[in-house]
Amino acid sequence: MIRYDKNSLKAEEFINDGEILDSLKFADENKNNLELVDKIIEKARLKKGINHREASVLLACEDKERIKEIYNLARQIKKDFYGDRIVMFAPLYLSNYCVNGCVYCPYHAKNKHICRKKLTQDEVRKEVIALQDMGHKRLAIEAGEDPVNNPIEYILDCIKTIYSVNHRNGAIRRVNVNIAATTVENYKKLKEAGIGTYILFQETYNKKSYEQLHPTGPKHNYNYHTEAMDRAMQGGIDDVGIGVLFGLELYRYELAGLLMHAEHLEAVHGVGPHTISVPRIKAADDINPDDFDNGIDDETFAKIVAIIRIAVPYTGMIISTRESESVRKKVLELGISQISGGSRTSVGGYDEPESEEENSAQFDVSDNRSLDEVVRWLMNLGYIPSFCTACYREGRTGDRFMSLCKSGQIQNCCHPNALMTLEEYLVDYASNDTRNVGQKLIEQELEKIPNEKVRTIAKEHIFDIRNNNKRDFRF
Numbered sequence: 001m002i003r004y005d006k007n008s009l010k011a012e013e014f015i016n017d018g019e020i021l022d023s024l025k026f027a028d029e030n031k032n033n034l035e036l037v038d039k040i041i042e043k044a045r046l047k048k049g050i051n052h053r054e055a056s057v058l059l060a061c062e063d064k065e066r067i068k069e070i071y072n073l074a075r076q077i078k079k080d081f082y083g084d085r086i087v088m089f090a091p092l093y094l095s096n097y098c099v100n101g102c103v104y105c106p107y108h109a110k111n112k113h114i115c116r117k118k119l120t121q122d123e124v125r126k127e128v129i130a131l132q133d134m135g136h137k138r139l140a141i142e143a144g145e146d147p148v149n150n151p152i153e154y155i156l157d158c159i160k161t162i163y164s165v166n167h168r169n170g171a172i173r174r175v176n177v178n179i180a181a182t183t184v185e186n187y188k189k190l191k192e193a194g195i196g197t198y199i200l201f202q203e204t205y206n207k208k209s210y211e212q213l214h215p216t217g218p219k220h221n222y223n224y225h226t227e228a229m230d231r232a233m234q235g236g237i238d239d240v241g242i243g244v245l246f247g248l249e250l251y252r253y254e255l256a257g258l259l260m261h262a263e264h265l266e267a268v269h270g271v272g273p274h275t276i277s278v279p280r281i282k283a284a285d286d287i288n289p290d291d292f293d294n295g296i297d298d299e300t301f302a303k304i305v306a307i308i309r310i311a312v313p314y315t316g317m318i319i320s321t322r323e324s325e326s327v328r329k330k331v332l333e334l335g336i337s338q339i340s341g342g343s344r345t346s347v348g349g350y351d352e353p354e355s356e357e358e359n360s361a362q363f364d365v366s367d368n369r370s371l372d373e374v375v376r377w378l379m380n381l382g383y384i385p386s387f388c389t390a391c392y393r394e395g396r397t398g399d400r401f402m403s404l405c406k407s408g409q410i411q412n413c414c415h416p417n418a419l420m421t422l423e424e425y426l427v428d429y430a431s432n433d434t435r436n437v438g439q440k441l442i443e444q445e446l447e448k449i450p451n452e453k454v455r456t457i458a459k460e461h462i463f464d465i466r467n468n469n470k471r472d473f474r475f
Helices: 017-030 034-044 052-060 064-082 121-134 152-164 184-192 207-213 222-226 228-234 251-269 298-311 325-332 371-380 398-407 414-428 432-446 452-468
Strands: 085-095 138-143 174-178 240-243 275-277 316-319 338-340 384-386
Touching: 017 052, 017 251, 034 052, 034 064, 052 251, 052 298, 064 298, 085 121, 085 152, 085 371, 085 414, 121 152, 138 152, 152 174, 152 184, 184 228, 207 222, 222 228, 228 240, 228 251, 240 251, 251 298, 298 316, 298 325, 316 325, 371 384, 371 432, 384 414, 414 432, 414 452, 432 452
Parallel strands: 085 138, 085 338, 085 384, 138 174, 240 275, 275 316, 316 338
Antiparallel strands: none
């Protein structure tokens, strides 16, 4: 029998099937054990997290009062560590050429009717200008796995191009990278290129299901894929983002595996994942989500988000435009700290939106609002849209960011940075209605900065942004 060991570097030991099944059995046996549930909730109130087994018990719990407590605690932890800030980003699809056979993704190699595209460096530049004209400062680049069409050299060239484009007052200040599992040497190259977070979704932590869902191509190798974050850390990348594609496997199994992965990274590398993403499978070319019988309803999805938030209180949580406006609104308060806006999931979709006949999108977008509409919507809900990238650019990554978050000083750092980058967006890109809402919000929020010196400096910088055309201040 394979042993469970979160300190191991072997995938089947730190993501151990037997341990997950035991945890789920324990959760089933104790879902009505309200004394235990209360103890776990009390532990979570310390804001130092709970483990995968404890989280599994909370997920199985059906008591309405306890579920309400879980939601309220998730809201409080979100507010304590992230305040009302919501970080904005956009995905940028570079190429949909792919050699893998993933049965849930339209990029799979056997799909012969999807329009295959790969951006040239000139097209990358045009996409970046289009994104800058929207107001984006942070991108997540995406590409299929294809060693011929999308080698690491192509990805590095694209990153260099993205960072080189300065259009009007626009600049992409952080490039996060979502590409296939690769080698330590390639992760070193990505680090040297100045990337922010390396993101890789596990899709499913169930090895048997994983191998069935990835029947062909290099992604079929479960161990190599699952151990990618360890290689990324070894390559010097200390901000990594994990996630599963909910709907492929039983959600309770996935939550346990996801949290075990976070526990493993913390145990071995001293810092857990910088972000956790929670995508659900959606319709796409050649893909029908009804073919997968593990879909989860919106209420279950919200409960998962809340439990992840209290299990890993310091970790950012991401939701994309896969989800509708109503779903995004619900989970924002329960734990989500980053969202995309004005997204296109097709290759080259920002500069020249494509027709239905030349569809190259990875999945259907449920929230089709512009970035300006999303920003105004967030502010009307009481959130602060943030375009900040200061921590990465000041070297506050990995355990240094976590230390800042745990110390409570994030309100004197991230809060003013969010307000200053929001002011940049309002002056340079926002509609009049959005600008009016935003500048009133900023005046109110400036007074909430605890440190008087920081508050005074932030006010001076915002005055300079608004009146003297100065940019890129940061704490």
